[in-house]
Amino acid sequence: MKVLIVGSGAREHALTWKALQSPLTDAVYCAPGSAATASIAINSGLQATDVEGIARFVAERDIGLTVIGPEAAVDAGLADRLGPSGRLVFGPTRAAGRIESSKAFAKSLMARAGVATPAYRVFEDPASAKDYVRGERRAFVVKADGLAKGKGTLVPRDADETLECIDTLMLRKTVGAAADRIVLEEKIEGREVSLMALVDGERVVALPPACDYKRALDDDKGPNTGGMGGYSPVSFFNEDDVTRAVDTVLRPVARVLQEEGTPYRGCLYAGLMVGSSGVQVLEFNARFGDPEAQVVLPRLADDLMPLLEAAARGELGGVKPSWSRQASVGVVLASRGYPGTYQTGYPISGLGTLEPGVFAFHAGTSAGAGGYLTAGGRVLTLVALGDSIAEARDRAYRNVDRISFHGVTCRRDLALRELGAPALP
Numbered sequence: 001m002k003v004l005i006v007g008s009g010a011r012e013h014a015l016t017w018k019a020l021q022s023p024l025t026d027a028v029y030c031a032p033g034s035a036a037t038a039s040i041a042i043n044s045g046l047q048a049t050d051v052e053g054i055a056r057f058v059a060e061r062d063i064g065l066t067v068i069g070p071e072a073a074v075d076a077g078l079a080d081r082l083g084p085s086g087r088l089v090f091g092p093t094r095a096a097g098r099i100e101s102s103k104a105f106a107k108s109l110m111a112r113a114g115v116a117t118p119a120y121r122v123f124e125d126p127a128s129a130k131d132y133v134r135g136e137r138r139a140f141v142v143k144a145d146g147l148a149k150g151k152g153t154l155v156p157r158d159a160d161e162t163l164e165c166i167d168t169l170m171l172r173k174t175v176g177a178a179a180d181r182i183v184l185e186e187k188i189e190g191r192e193v194s195l196m197a198l199v200d201g202e203r204v205v206a207l208p209p210a211c212d213y214k215r216a217l218d219d220d221k222g223p224n225t226g227g228m229g230g231y232s233p234v235s236f237f238n239e240d241d242v243t244r245a246v247d248t249v250l251r252p253v254a255r256v257l258q259e260e261g262t263p264y265r266g267c268l269y270a271g272l273m274v275g276s277s278g279v280q281v282l283e284f285n286a287r288f289g290d291p292e293a294q295v296v297l298p299r300l301a302d303d304l305m306p307l308l309e310a311a312a313r314g315e316l317g318g319v320k321p322s323w324s325r326q327a328s329v330g331v332v333l334a335s336r337g338y339p340g341t342y343q344t345g346y347p348i349s350g351l352g353t354l355e356p357g358v359f360a361f362h363a364g365t366s367a368g369a370g371g372y373l374t375a376g377g378r379v380l381t382l383v384a385l386g387d388s389i390a391e392a393r394d395r396a397y398r399n400v401d402r403i404s405f406h407g408v409t410c411r412r413d414l415a416l417r418e419l420g421a422p423a424l425p
């Protein structure tokens with residue numbers, strides 16, 4: 001089978017790497033791919049949202065399975081275009097993808113499915129949103145309804161800051177039309193965990209949970225980023241917790257989407273808050289997480305392709321992937337200044353010196369004469385496996401220190417909170 005991986009980040013590098021290990025794959029193409037995928041697969045030169053270009057490419061090259069990485073390609077309707085021509089697609093239609101592309105849709109869907117999520121209100125004009133906050137005199141999480149590349153959710157401390165956040169999104173339009181509508185959500189406390197699952201329209205197969213780190217600096221300080229790293233498994237979210245979340249969150253949501261005529265096929269990602277009153281859903285993503293995919297995929301002991309193909313065909317019945325007992329920790333190496341302004345074009349050294357069991361998934365690199373150059377804010381996700389989180393963590397940071405480029409930065413506290421946790425089963 002020929003496979004097309006849509007996207008260009010470290011998540012897609014990990015998907016490409018895993019797809020290439022499959023005896024079922026004859027060739028792996030990427031759209032557009034990256035300098036790193038060019039060295040292991042075939043970059044098509046097509047942008048992820050070039051739906052017509054990709055549809056032509058899929059027909060011409062007889063691609064057996066298209067795997068959608070980024071939400072922009074979901075929202076561009078790539079699955080809608082490929083599906084009717086009989087081509088297998090792993091990734092939801094635009095309508096099913098509204099679970100990510102509209103937070104208001106996701107909230108009302110959860111209400112219809114009986115899924116626990118913080119209380120909320122939707123507003124289309126800033127004046128009534130602010131009136132509501134003034135009346136309530138407390139802080140709300142302010143969320144742009146639409147896709148905003150991680151910049152659409154603001155978490156103020158009090159009512160006054162909440163009013164400012166409404167202005168930021170709706171009047172100063174920092175995320176554009178994505179905030180024409182906003183959700184004001186009750187602020188809740190707890191520990192966050194990301195639960196991804198393969199969904200075939202009806203059946204749900206959970207992947208091991210992971211934690212990601214969104215803030216730029218140690219101790220969750222600094223601005224929000226696309227993600228500075230993560231780890232898997234998660235001591236405070238065990239197999240029973242996963243089973244319960246599948247029963248109370250993922251399966252009910254998939255069932256309602258199916259009943260409403262917009263079945264979900266692909267990876268469904270639930271961002272969960274685990275608090276004293278149980279598990280509540282903060283958001284859904286209609287795709288693999290980045291960096292979650294980079295820490296979860298290396299733990300998959302099985303071939304990835306039959307799993308994605310089964311989900312795309314609606315045949316996940318009886319599918320039960322096996323997972324490595326090893327833990328993984330992924331550290332993002334970023335350019336100094338990210339997520340603000342940063343410079344690129346610096347040579348990266350040390351990639352050839354990584355220990356076995358350590359993977360460098362490229363997020364923003366380009367090919368230079370003597371090797372890779374930095375080409376983005378997030379440059380690499382370095383992922384290490386180990387017999388425990390502690391071992392994976394030590395190995396990850398030992399290898400982080402072998403890589404250098406001008407202005408390299410990373411968080412030093414990833415998975416630190418797991419070190420006091422009990423050993424893996």
Ligand SMILES: Nc1ncnc2c1ncn2[C@@H]1O[C@H](COP(=O)(O)OP(=O)(O)O)[C@@H](O)[C@H]1O
Pocket residue numbers: 118141143150151152153155185186187188189192214271282283
């Ligand atoms: N109701 C909430 N209470 C407390 N914190 C929240 C709440 N909703 C979101 N957050 C915080 O904001 C982050 C981003 O919110 P999320 O809904 O995931 O939006 P997005 O990923 O689209 O920016 C979450 O990871 C969490 O840390």
Ligand SMILES: [Mg+2]
Pocket residue numbers: 271283
């Ligand atoms: Mg999120």
